[in-house]
Amino acid sequence: MAANSSSNSTLHPADCQTYMFIFTALYVVYILFIPLFILVLYIGFQRWRKRGSAATTSHTDVFTFHMVILELIGVLGYTIYCYGIYSNRTFQTVGVIVFSVISPGQTLFHLLTCVERYLAVVHPVIYLRLRQGVGVRIRNISIGCVWCFCFVSTTLDDILIAKIIIEFGYLVISMIVVCFCSISVLFVLIRPGPGEGGGKREGVDQSKQRAFYTIMAIMATLLLRFLSNLVSTSLYISSVLGDCGEKVMLWSLFWFNAPTSLVLPLLFLQRAGKLPGCKH
Template sequence: MSVDSSSNSSLHHAFEDCAIFRKSIPVYVALCISLLLLFPLFILVLCVGCQRWRKQRSAAAAGPVTSHSDVFTFNMVVLELIGILGLCLNFFGAYNNQPGVLRVGSLMAAITVPGESLFHLLTCVERYLAVVHPVTYLGLKQTGGVRIRNVIIGCVWLLCWGLSSLSEFSYRFLTISTLVLLLFSTIAVAYCSLTALCVLIRPGPGEVGGKRKPADQSKQRALHTMMAVAGTLLLRFLGSFVATITQFSSDLNDIDKCLVILSAAWFCLPSSLVLPLLFLHRAGKLPGWKHNTHCICLK
């Protein structure tokens, strides 16, 4: 399995284009298989979401409203599925020496990183509001808040496709802008987590510092969500940072660059898992976990 790399020099050694080098193919295939193994997980999340939506429609206004964080999770899962399809097309194009298919696959996979970062950030902002500004949070659960959420989601998708399209003109700009966006999301999520932690450990009115009552379980779980997302985003940023530095380094040859980039990509896998697993945990769909009616949804 090999492809003439000289005909694809304009691809600037993007992560997906490492499939064209013979020595990096085993590592690339292993990573693709790992992502494909996540496919059933993503499909399960969407199926559970569809079941909830049907129950809400049948129950009319009396049914529970889907939380904003769940909607963000559904959108992130769709992004992941598009990214997996893009990797499959990328590998198919490399295997069959079809640069057009290779390019389409790269464009589809390129939307995953900025989209994931933003949907993780939006999820943590909602959790932050639930803990720190509960009145504002309750207001956003109304119709006006749903409209704001939908507009923001539309803007995220437009930004993702816009950044992906820029790779046709300047892959360097795409890589750097995506890394900056990931850094901003990581810092913002860390700030939300620390602020929420300070609120939960701060004594309330009339309470002595060492004798405050335990925080509400739903707020504690919201904090745990933010901390988990912050940790996975930090891992993704470290992996992306190493990959970016390696990509623009002049000290390594093309094959060594791909090997380092593919190795760094493993740090991105936890961020693909955290929101789907938390959603399934809340829904009681994970083996060994009981459904908790006082879940993180903060309904």
């Protein structure tokens, strides 16, 4: 939202050294994320070669791969925007368009991951049926819909009110769904299973705990994203800041979106046993 809302102001940028410094620092941080993104795709490619079929890859991993591709596209957008700042300001608009493409996907792929983890814990029988066949088709259709939504949403950049309503709409829906998933998984974790006594708390399934931690991590990052978008949009609509102040505010709040880029790749590497202290 921060980058989307600034699309008009980037056409007439002000000379603001603070804004340029904040953006450049954020750009450097995302450049440092590239090895992480490439490592995730490399591990996924290696697994695909061994298994010979994407159908055997877990739904969560597939969502993570698409999320990483989105993030790499976002780094390209940062690069274009950075070039526009220091050389050709026309490229700033191109960079904003790229940000507009990836913004919905950053939220929706997290949402799909939460729903998948929710099914795995709360409805394990249904989840096992959806691991193959029809489940893979549903997953692929969902991914296709996310990508289509990402590109279609860019057509609304010139209609500010529609853009704000739609973006806040899917953010609010995502937060509601993620909260529901986290509460449902927590209830399953604290509820004794069949034949399990009240004092047998150490027997809680570790996979359910991992699912809960995954959902909670995603909920925390989406909450940061939602709050930063709420603040940036409110200030943008109120027009209380000048052109330079607006850019400083927007790109400062954009730092709160950085955890959204990290949570799924880091959780993937944790599952793969590639993080320090993690067992394969």
